[in-house]
Amino acid sequence: MAERVEWLHTERIAQLTGSRDPEDWPLPNVTDGWTVEGIDLGANAEHGDGRLYFFFGDVATTDNGEHRWAGWTFFLPNDHQGATDSTGQPDWRFCDRCHTLFWAGGGSTAGSVCAKGGEHWYHPESWRFFLPNDHQGATDSTGQPDWRLCDRCHSLFRAPDGSTADSACPAGGEHAAAGWNFVLPNDQQGGHAGVGQADWRFCRKCHSLGWGPNGGAAGSVCPGGNPRNSDLVAWTDDTAVQRSSVVRHAAVGWNFILPNDHQGATDSTGQPDWRYCDKCGGLFWAPGGSTSGSVCPAGGPHRHHPESWRFFLPNDHQGATDSTGQPDWRYCSNCHGLFHAPGASGAGTVCPVGGTHSADPQSWMFYLPNDVQGASPSSGQPEWRYCATCHGLFWNGSAHQGLCPLSRPGGFRLHPVMRNDKEFDPLTAEPPVGVTKSLETPGGAFSHEGRMYVFVNASQERWSEQSRPGDPAYGTYLISKDRPGQPGPYRTDFLFSPRIGACPRGPGDGTRESHVPLGFTFTLPYDAADGVPRESDWRHCVRCAALFHDTNGTGAHGVCWAGQGPHRSDGLRNYSLAHGIPEDAHHQAQWHRCRKCATLFWNGDSTSLCPGGATHEPTAPGTPGLVLPHPDSPPQTPPHDTGWRFCVRCHALVRTAERHDRFGGIGPTLVRSAEHPYLPQGTEYVVVMAAFGWAPNIAFRLACLPVRAGSPPRLQDMLYYTGKDDPEERWTADDRAAADLLPHYGYTHVASAWLEKPKRWLMMYSLANDDRRTDGSQPYLDRPAIARIAAVPWDWQRPETAAEIFDPHREGAYTHYMHLPGGDDIDRRLEPGGDEHQGWAYGVFPLTRFTEWDEATRVLGLYYLLSTSSPYQVHLMYSRLRLVEE
Secondary structure: OOEEEEEEEEEEEEEOOOOOOOOOOOOOOOHHHHOEEEEEEEEEEEOOOOOEEEEEEEEEEOOOOOOOEEEEEEEEOEOOOOOOOOOOEEEEEEOOOOOEEEEOHHHOOOOOOOOOOOOOOOOOOOOOEEEOEOOOOOOOOOOEEEEEEEOOOOEEEEOHHHOOOOOOOOOOOOOOEEEEEEEEOEOOOOOOOOOOEEEEEEEOOOOEEEEOHHHOOOOOOOOOOOOOOOOEEEEEOOOOOEOOEOOOOOEEEEEEEEOEOOOOOOOOOOEEEEEEOOOOOEEEEOHHHOOOOOOOOOOOOOOOOOOOOOEEEOEOOOOOOOOOOEEEEEEOOOOOEEEEOHHHOOOOOOOOOOOOOOOOOOOOOEEEOEHHHOOOOOOOEEEEEEEOOOOEEEEOOOOOOOOOOOOEOOEOOOEEOEOOOOOEOOOEEOOOOEEOOOOOOOOEEEEEOOEEEEEEEEOOHHHHOOOOOOOOOOEEEEEEEOOOOOOOOEEEEEEEEOOOOOEEOOOOOOOEEOOOEEEEEEEEEEOOOOOOOEEEEEEEEOOOOEEEEOOOOOOEEOOOOOOOOOEEEOOOOOEEEEEOOOOEOOEEEEEEEEOOOOEEEEOOOOOOOOOOOOOOOEOOOOOOOEEEEOOOOOOOOOOEEEEEEEEOOOOEEEEOOOOOOOOOEEEEEEEEHHHOOOOOOOOOEEEEEEEEEOOOOOEEEEEEEEEOOOOOOOHHHOEEEOOOOOOOOOEEOOHHHOOOOEEOOOOOOEEEEEEOOOOEEEEEEEOOOOOOOOOOOOOOOOOOEEEEEEOOHHHHHOHHHEEEEEOOOOOOOEOOOEOOOOOOOHHHHOOOOOOOOOOOOEEEEEOHHHOEEEOOOOEEEEEEEEEOOOOOOEEEEEEEEEEEEO
């Protein structure tokens, strides 16, 4: 019997993250207390500890991962303003990547460490700075002392009396002071732009010296705090979704007119530091501008703009009486708001902390000027009103009338994984993954036998804003951890996509994974006839990706890691490798043919692994072997092929070029195999994967990974959907034979789930993306989000399984909770702001623990996460769908 999916209803439940809701609803989580200003995505998985774990992406931190300048401005002597070796230590340079000052002795950056990854970098024509120091006559009277060279990263940092406490080094931990004591000219001791370059500042986060033109830090990268665009892990143990209750203030009674600093009020006329909260609309006390300890009905502490008006409230300690204003207004010690308390009683009031407001009978009594007792707009700001619901004071001059403490947030509570009491613990894995940053977001997760597995991306520097040591293979990795609720790194299990041949996990281990390339990229000549002594008949193995010697000329020789048989040539190129050439800056020697497996391997140490058993053994021991050119070697006469790398596990030379990333984005779901007989059998579990890939064309694909009880997932067990109806031919171990399940345009995220109650498979993704055409238009921004529901995963390709669960126009999202340029001020009113781009819907991730199903009506209730880009936050959505039998 055929089945059609029919959309019935969609609504927004809550914005789960951020510091302010676009419609001023109460927030269930105020994330800026975790240094999380904005966030997206939210791949998630249930774990054995009863928690639902979330893996959010690309965190906009409250400091944007940049330096934060503090204190004096320093002026650095330099070669453009007459400084020489006699006036200060030379060879100090500005790092163009992280914006700090570092030492490049003799012009070399070797051994330095940049906060952006790799070494510091400076433009060859950039200024050279000469730093005054205690060895060349500088003293405390000529500048600020205690600036030191860090022996670990080579940056200049401040170490008062030699202390490195609370500093942050990009090499990890604190800076390590070494060498001379540098004394820097500054604006507090007569320094000026005539003596050196200005705008050098102390960073209060890492304690380094950085350059901030006009006080700005844009583009800088600080090792202190959390890096920009790292990823957040959080969890919930809530088992039900709460619905929002939005109650606006109810204005009754007199119009209060509050004295303020814009209309002549001072400390002598009333108590200062009363502020307007731009989240709830109420009045609260912020001594010295601090909101610490306050509680807002919208969630988190109250908030005021630094330049907002300061109100001065008349009170019984400064001569106010019943004749000057309405009495009995009190400060609530719980929420820090102002409320009306006749007789100092909180009876009938509502406090955002819970219960009633609290006031000490001995606390100050405030008398508020009002229009009934002669106050006018010339003496203060009008439109301050008493709320009949909570008894607080709020400003009635805005359209939404604030938010009353009687309101309750929707959604559920999130608990971040924190590394200390102020900062979240960024998602980090063992090398080569490291900290995942920009566009390296977690795409999917599943839990197996007490261990959480997460698919993450590792991208090149132009995308990720970081450089990884050794230039490792980029793509999708599987990482894992047994206690995801605790800070600390994940284990890096293996490179998932694109696959690079086959390589053992370790000595004597039958597990086969992708090769682990690191270091140089080599360029190999082929079909060479240039007179250079060469050995020909080297071929690329299509099974293990290694270079092997086709000694017998059959295209099949040696022993391959991909199985018990021989290597098999791709039949394309006959590589010709030079010998008898000395090793130099452009050529690496010690490459040998293994007499056991015929693979080309590097014989630089004894830790190689051979498919013929134990370690590789050269056919010509004691010789320099073959010589491979680097890509920066002089132009080569023969045709040549790049993309050959050294594998650090087996020491073979493997080809990494032209690897199609067919499975770059993974939406995994783990199920018991026996409960799904149409899936591959033979193991206790199977991970079904809805996948998105860029190559050889953009499309969704389907794969599964059988997993044995008591064993971790293994890449060699992967099976890929072929698109064939015959169950015997439906799956293949060759990812190159994977069929396209559905076409797609542009980038997206994909998620899958098994819905236990209706016994259906769910796939979710978005048709929207921010791709820009050559004419500057972005035609896909307002496309809908899709859910596909089917009895078997490959039926997702059938059109009747699809429903548009979210359409920004149909749901009225634009101008309400998604930004439309020219239609609202969401981009300016909410953090992180300042970006005029239109909002778009993406990152659709189901939350199966909250799924609803009515068998009688065949109505399915889905809760899911949705990112909106502007605001850059994650929302909790709810849609109802009907599964219609036809």
